[in-house]
Amino acid sequence: MAPMPPIAEDEVVGKPMVLPRGPLRIPQKTRRGPMNRPAPPPYVPAPHPSPPLYKEDTMSDSSSTSGFASIKLENYKKWQDESGSDDEGDGRGSKDRQWFGSRLGRWLKFGFLALMAVGIVVGLAVGLTFGLRDKQSSDGSNDTDSSNLYPVGSYSFESTLQNISTACTSRSSTWRCYPYSQGSNATFFWSISRSGSSYNVSSSENPFAPSFSNKTATLLDQGKPTERLSFAFDTSRTIIPSEPITPTNRAAKCTYSSTLFQATIWTRRSGGRELSGIDDLLKRKAGRKFVAWPGDVQVFQMRPYKAGPPNCEDTDGNKITDIQGGYGDCSCEYSSF
Structure with a gap:
């Protein structure tokens, strides 16, 4: 082993050499680069609720089997609706617009x-x-x-003067009945109208x-x-005597x-017998006023003696007191039969 070199205490230690940094190099593409790309991550489907599991039906009864089968089918459809609700969310607005349209x-x-x-109804009503x-x-x-309007209308009622009574006055000439001789014909002109369920009768000037x-x-x-209309009322009757009743033979009048x-x-009787053909008779005389009444009629005027003597006076207004009750x-009776 070689000996380490000696280190002097006053030796200047040199700085370590630092290599200069060079520019970063970009890796060059190669022809086989695409083959070296990393594989895409594996596809993981969105979570969906799994269909419910049902225990296998082991019942042998055919009716029970069909009942369970219908339950399974309904549950399966319900599962399909739940699983497909997310997919149909985007088209719900368009479906709503289609439904509204x-x-x-x-x-x-x-x-x-x-x-x-x-x-059409208005047109038919107006046309009819x-x-x-x-x-x-x-x-x-x-x-x-x-x-349906009979007996409403204007009619002439032909009758005959049947009876005359002058028992209410001391002078028979002061009570007279038109046409003044018994057995003569008398005609009354009346109009019959209807108001609700009642009838009204009016006379013409006579x-x-x-x-x-x-x-x-x-x-x-x-x-x-025997259907008939009947009416009666009280009135005052003024008569011109048929002969002078004053000492001076002045004209006079008596009021009862x-x-x-x-x-x-009578609306359904003529000559005492039942009347027929009323509709045809009235239609033939339609458009005319005061047509002849087809049924019977009876008119009666009566002044009771209890009412007292008549009030007679001359043309000057002088009372004639010698006329007693x-x-x-007194009465006048007319009839068509």
């Missing part, structure tokens, strides 16, 4: 069909209204040519008969051969207050 289209179609239906109105106008119909308006008439025996006027109109009733 289809729903809106259905509502638009429904609204269009509803508008068409309303238009004007059609029926034109038909009624062409047929000349009015309130007397339809059976100097030989009382005038009245909207007197309530009662319908009796409805639907029977509290005189009863009563009328009965009688002990019976």
Whole structure:
């Protein structure tokens, strides 16, 4: 072994030599570089819930087997839905938009069909209204040519003066009945209207008969051969005596207050027998006012003796006191049968 060189204490120790740093070298690519690339990491699929495991069905009953099979199928579908929910999340918005668009289209179609239906109904209603109105106008119909309006209308009621009684006055000439002779014909012109379930009767201007308006008439025996309208009211009756009743032969008039006027109109009877062909009769006379009434009629005017003597006076208004009351009733009876 060779001896180490001696070291002097005052020897200057030299600095160690440091090699200069050179520039970094970039590795050059080689033709076989791609073959030396590291392999990609292995593909690991996203975790999915595994399908549930079910114990094998060992039951021999066919109905039980089918029941378990349906349960398995439902569970499997449920698992598929759960596993596929993540994949369908991206398309949920587009499906919602498609559903809203289809729903809106259905509502638009429904609204269009509803508008068409309303238009058709309105058109039919208007057409039927004007059609029926034109038909009624062409047929000349009015309130007397339809059976459902009978007996509404204007009629002339032909009758005969049957009986006269002057028992309520001391002078028979002060009570008279138009047309003044028994057995003569008398005609009354009345109009029948309906208000709800009741009927009203009004008279035309007639100097030989009382005038009245909207007197309530009662319908009796409805639907029977004896069906009839009846009305009555109290009135005052003024009569021109048929002979002078004053000492000076001045003209005079007598007024009978509290005189009863009563009328009965048969709607299904004529000449005491059941009336037929009412509709045809009224349709033939449609469009005319005061057509002849097809049924029977009876008119009765009566002044009871209890009402006292008549009030008679001359043209100057002077009362005639020698006319006294009688002990019976005065009356005029008309009838068409």
